[in-house]
Amino acid sequence: MTAVRTVVPLLEARAVSFQRQDEPVFAPLDFRLHEGELALVEGDNGSGKTTLLRMLAGLLHLGAGDLLWRGEALQRDLCAGDILFLGHQLGLKADLSPRENLRVATGLHGTREGMDSASLLAEIGLRGYEDEPVRRLSAGQKKRAALARLAMLPATLWLLDEPYANLDRAGIALVNDMLERHTNGGGAAMVTSHGTVSFHGGEPRRIRMHG
Amino acid sequence: MSRATLTTACAAMLRRDLTLAWRRRGDIAMPVLYALIVTMLFPFALGPEDTLLQRIAGGVVLVTVLLAMLLALDAMFASDIEDGSLEQLVLAPQPLALMLGMKILAHWVTIALPLIVISPLMAALLHLPASVIPVLLLALLLATPLLSLLGAVLVALTVGTRRSGMLLALMLLPLCVPAVIFAAGAVAAAQQGLPWLAPISWLAAALVLAVVLAPLACAAALRIALDS
Amino acid sequence: MANWVPLWLHRLSSPPTFYRFAGMLQPWAMTLALLLGAIALYGGLVLAPADYQQGDAYRIIFIHVPSAWMSMFIYAVMGVASFIALVWRIKLAEVVAMESAPIGAAFTFITLVTGSLWGKPMWGTWWTWDARLTSELVLLFLFLGVIGLYRAFEDRRQGARAAAFLAIIGIINVPIVHFSVNWWNTLHQGSTVNVFGKSTMSWDMLWPLLTMTLATKFYYAASLFRRARTDLLSLEGGKDWVRQIAQDEDAR
Numbered sequence: 001m002t003a004v005r006t007v008v009p010l011l012e013a014r015a016v017s018f019q020r021q022d023e024p025v026f027a028p029l030d031f032r033l034h035e036g037e038l039a040l041v042e043g044d045n046g047s048g049k050t051t052l053l054r055m056l057a058g059l060l061h062l063g064a065g066d067l068l069w070r071g072e073a074l075q076r077d078l079c080a081g082d083i084l085f086l087g088h089q090l091g092l093k094a095d096l097s098p099r100e101n102l103r104v105a106t107g108l109h110g111t112r113e114g115m116d117s118a119s120l121l122a123e124i125g126l127r128g129y130e131d132e133p134v135r136r137l138s139a140g141q142k143k144r145a146a147l148a149r150l151a152m153l154p155a156t157l158w159l160l161d162e163p164y165a166n167l168d169r170a171g172i173a174l175v176n177d178m179l180e181r182h183t184n185g186g187g188a189a190m191v192t193s194h195g196t197v198s199f200h201g202g203e204p205r206r207i208r209m210h211g
Numbered sequence: 212m213s214r215a216t217l218t219t220a221c222a223a224m225l226r227r228d229l230t231l232a233w234r235r236r237g238d239i240a241m242p243v244l245y246a247l248i249v250t251m252l253f254p255f256a257l258g259p260e261d262t263l264l265q266r267i268a269g270g271v272v273l274v275t276v277l278l279a280m281l282l283a284l285d286a287m288f289a290s291d292i293e294d295g296s297l298e299q300l301v302l303a304p305q306p307l308a309l310m311l312g313m314k315i316l317a318h319w320v321t322i323a324l325p326l327i328v329i330s331p332l333m334a335a336l337l338h339l340p341a342s343v344i345p346v347l348l349l350a351l352l353l354a355t356p357l358l359s360l361l362g363a364v365l366v367a368l369t370v371g372t373r374r375s376g377m378l379l380a381l382m383l384l385p386l387c388v389p390a391v392i393f394a395a396g397a398v399a400a401a402q403q404g405l406p407w408l409a410p411i412s413w414l415a416a417a418l419v420l421a422v423v424l425a426p427l428a429c430a431a432a433l434r435i436a437l438d439s
Numbered sequence: 440m441a442n443w444v445p446l447w448l449h450r451l452s453s454p455p456t457f458y459r460f461a462g463m464l465q466p467w468a469m470t471l472a473l474l475l476g477a478i479a480l481y482g483g484l485v486l487a488p489a490d491y492q493q494g495d496a497y498r499i500i501f502i503h504v505p506s507a508w509m510s511m512f513i514y515a516v517m518g519v520a521s522f523i524a525l526v527w528r529i530k531l532a533e534v535v536a537m538e539s540a541p542i543g544a545a546f547t548f549i550t551l552v553t554g555s556l557w558g559k560p561m562w563g564t565w566w567t568w569d570a571r572l573t574s575e576l577v578l579l580f581l582f583l584g585v586i587g588l589y590r591a592f593e594d595r596r597q598g599a600r601a602a603a604f605l606a607i608i609g610i611i612n613v614p615i616v617h618f619s620v621n622w623w624n625t626l627h628q629g630s631t632v633n634v635f636g637k638s639t640m641s642w643d644m645l646w647p648l649l650t651m652t653l654a655t656k657f658y659y660a661a662s663l664f665r666r667a668r669t670d671l672l673s674l675e676g677g678k679d680w681v682r683q684i685a686q687d688e689d690a691r
Contacts, residue, residue, distance in 0.1 A: 082304075381583060
């Protein structure tokens with residue numbers, strides 16, 4: 001890994017937890033994530049993986065504890081656009097084509113340096129489907145279209161909730177490729193998965209969650 | 212690396228929602244048909260007496276347009292919630308209120324504008340004098356965006372619930388009383404040959420206020436509704 | 440001022456403290472409400488003289504007017520509690536706001552019913568589209584909207600926050616409705632009814648009215664305490680203090 005390890009972690013959690021109807025969803029968590037790092041969030045169904053990612057993304061309020069972004073308390077204005085979230089719902093409009101969906105995303109976020117949507121979509125395995133409405137794509141192809149958004153947008157931290165779901169062997173390799181390229185470029189990622197995953201770039205950090 | 216500017220973001224939102232509406236342009240026709248049918252039912256119910264229909268024409272057109280808009284209001288965020296694009300919008304590095312403002316604008320263009328276009332026909336079905344129609348159009352042009360804006364806030368509040376249709380009506384109707392009063396009041400005044408500028412000005416003032424405040428309230432409501 | 444006030448408020452707003460405090464006060468408030476209500480009814484229906492214009496029909500004001508005041512008072516309480524709930528995320532404020540809504544709706548409903556009962560002999564009609572009546576009707580719809588929105592959510596705290604937001608929007612709405620209906624009536628030259636006129640009330644009529652107002656206040660407090668206690672128990676179901684109460688109940 002060539003990424004520069006800064007002393008201040010990109011994201012730091014101190015005793016972070018979340019309550020739903022006063023029931024803790026997961027036990028207090030501590031972790032640090034540096035630029036260039038990849039963390040695998042592990043846990044059984046219902047252990048709060050999705051909740052954690054949604055909270056880190058800023059969709060849910062912080063239950064308790066502290067979240068620091070580059071050493072400062074995490075606020076929306078501080079990190080807006082620097083964090084991308086990919087959840088169970090992919091955020092694609094079914095009536096728009098992958099190309100149009102990407103255009104909306106870049107309109108809102110901007111574009112990562114040296115990226116253009118045509119070659120990206122081809123590279124990601126959607127050649128010939130660029131202008132097909134997402135509605136007509138298979139589940140795996142939809143996932144690829146959503147992954148294209150990650151690669152296209154400028155962001156440091158990726159929060160991926162079950163990115164491997166619905167993907168074939170080539171698709172899984174693609175996700176791993178993308179993650180490797182992202183972390184090598186100084187980005188960081190947190191990935192949830194309940195399956196076993198093998199990354200190219202050595203063993204990832206593991207964050208174990210208990211419900 | 213290039214960050215998105217505010218104008219490109221606004222344009223992207225507007226273009227997205229208008230494209231989506233165009234892809235489903237059959238849905239645009241529905242409120243229009245609904246409004247026409249409701250208007251047609253009044254002469255059947257009340258009898259084809261000209262003077263009576265003339266007297267109620269302005270009010271009927273306004274209330275019908277309001278109900279047609281209410282019917283379509285539910286869908287403002289529904290599909291965006293379903294496919295997760297609303298989450299993505301909340302997380303985008305753009306002021307959420309402004310982006311929602313664009314969504315409301317697109318919704319107004321696709322739902323209310325066709326209704327306004329068809330309103331002279333509705334008025335003619337009820338024998339509203341042609342001289343009053345410009346005032347009716349003006350009142351609709353001011354009242355419908357007001358309803359879209361108020362409605363958007365309430366729809367945002369019901370985002371996390373199921374079966375929100377009737378609830379939406381219950382919440383919206385008390386809020387839209389002033390808009391209906393002033394819009395219908397302007398039409399009635401014009402019909403009686405009275406000055407109608409005052410109610411129109413009140414509507415315009417309310418609209419200005421709503422344009423500024425409603426998107427902010429909508430954004431706040433949406434954050435509450437998504438945070439669960 | 441010493442800073443004991445916010446501290447005291449903060450401690451009171453912790454659910455177990457409030458639960459005990461409300462449990463202590465609730466029977467007293469209810470007793471006072473019933474007692475004052477009985478005195479006011481006796482004073483209003485028996486002791487007070489008949490009105491020289493309206494005869495005995497006016498006596499409905501001893502129910503109608505306090506209810507009308509309470510409907511607005513409770514909306515104001517709900518609005519303030521909603522604001523506190525949204526800004527500081529205090530659970531007790533959410534509970535107070537949401538449990539005030541049904542009581543407020545009930546008072547508003549009583550106001551409307553007694554008003555139209557009164558209106559029939561006085562103005563010869565059950566209902567008139569006067570600004571005050573319309574505002575009261577809109578108030579009822581707002582209360583119902585708040586209740587409906589609150590119940591529509593599966594997560595009760597989230598529902599409370601959304602409904603609190605609606606309550607605050609409603610506060611802005613009521614004066615606008617009042618103003619617009621006033622304007623509308625001048626246009627339509629409808630029957631604008633002056634309920635009290637400029638006449639001052641005699642003391643014989645005033646004291647039962649004020650006593651009844653006090654009684655409704657105490658009733659509201661008692662009812663709110665009772666509802667809030669039930670609500671807190673179910674919201675805090677898993678907490679130690681609730682478990683303690685359940686154990687104490689079992690031991691008895």
